[in-house]
Amino acid sequence: VSTATSIAQKKFDNCIMNASGVWCYDEKELLEVDKSKAASFVTKSGTLQARKGNPKPRYFETNFGSINSMGLPNQGLEYYLDFVQKIQQQNPNKTYFVSCTGFNVQEDVLLLEKVENSGFKGIVELNLSCPNVPGKPQTGYDFETVDMILKTVFENYEGLLGVKLPPYFDIVHFDQMAKILNKYPLTYVNSVNSIGNGLYIDDAQEKVVIKPKNGFGGIGGDYIKPTALANVHAFYQRLDPKIQIIGTGGIKTGRDVFEHILCGASMVQVGTALMKEGPGVFERLTHELEMIMQSKGYEKLDDFKGKLKYIE
Numbered sequence: 001v002s003t004a005t006s007i008a009q010k011k012f013d014n015c016i017m018n019a020s021g022v023w024c025y026d027e028k029e030l031l032e033v034d035k036s037k038a039a040s041f042v043t044k045s046g047t048l049q050a051r052k053g054n055p056k057p058r059y060f061e062t063n064f065g066s067i068n069s070m071g072l073p074n075q076g077l078e079y080y081l082d083f084v085q086k087i088q089q090q091n092p093n094k095t096y097f098v099s100c101t102g103f104n105v106q107e108d109v110l111l112l113e114k115v116e117n118s119g120f121k122g123i124v125e126l127n128l129s130c131p132n133v134p135g136k137p138q139t140g141y142d143f144e145t146v147d148m149i150l151k152t153v154f155e156n157y158e159g160l161l162g163v164k165l166p167p168y169f170d171i172v173h174f175d176q177m178a179k180i181l182n183k184y185p186l187t188y189v190n191s192v193n194s195i196g197n198g199l200y201i202d203d204a205q206e207k208v209v210i211k212p213k214n215g216f217g218g219i220g221g222d223y224i225k226p227t228a229l230a231n232v233h234a235f236y237q238r239l240d241p242k243i244q245i246i247g248t249g250g251i252k253t254g255r256d257v258f259e260h261i262l263c264g265a266s267m268v269q270v271g272t273a274l275m276k277e278g279p280g281v282f283e284r285l286t287h288e289l290e291m292i293m294q295s296k297g298y299e300k301l302d303d304f305k306g307k308l309k310y311i312e
């Protein structure tokens, strides 16, 4: 069986990789993912200037997932572009992802100009869904702004571009977002980012577990899989087939990978489970997915991708 996939014809020998923000902050972490069984890596979302992020503790692991309010700590987009250019020379046939996010449309355009000027030939993931920058609302929940950003960005940018979206919870919102996204030559849509502003409590200490925002943070892991699968399938049902789907959220076993692909994902990204287990998680997940495919007689992803059955 083959777990190979392609995103806008860049071929990957696997369909599993890291989620932006996890194990991708610096060269050391990125090299560890690059050497693992992951199909590729995506960098932490780069901003125009490097950022320290929010005060710690800002990440907490629970039995069912995670809560984070990192605050977009990153080395700055140029650091990630320089690193990817370097590693691209060593692996000329591998396609890498660079994530970026601006604080307004002018910054988004500037970031993408930097990408184009750097000669980067991989895939850019524009993060429209960071939930943890105090005072900055989720771009992904402001539909007019998303429309304006994509319109402005695609006036100049000609490379491969995907967008990282927050989870939506309303069918009309899926309709409205898909209508906007279908207007643009997007390579993919990545659903979902963490469920914003959850609250996890240590009842023994009667206290929150992360310092920023009085304990409010993005939720990941088991808690969000049903929402992630719904967002993947809702966009799969609504988007032009030219726009592929990357599925992120609640992946910790081969079954979770299988379910995301059944809902329409071409690639899946792993966050919380990667944070817990390290890059060895990619070999385990790939093996578990292969076992499931074998048991069901599937040889390649297209044998079941998007083929979720409904009850007649």
Ligand SMILES: C=Cc1c(C(=O)O)[nH]c(=O)[nH]c1=O
Residues within 6 Å of the ligand: 021, 045, 068, 069, 070, 071, 072, 073, 101, 127, 129, 130, 131, 132, 133, 193, 194, 218
């Ligand atoms: C890029 C900021 C993000 C962060 C963060 O840096 O706080 N956390 C998330 O769960 N998702 C994000 O998109």
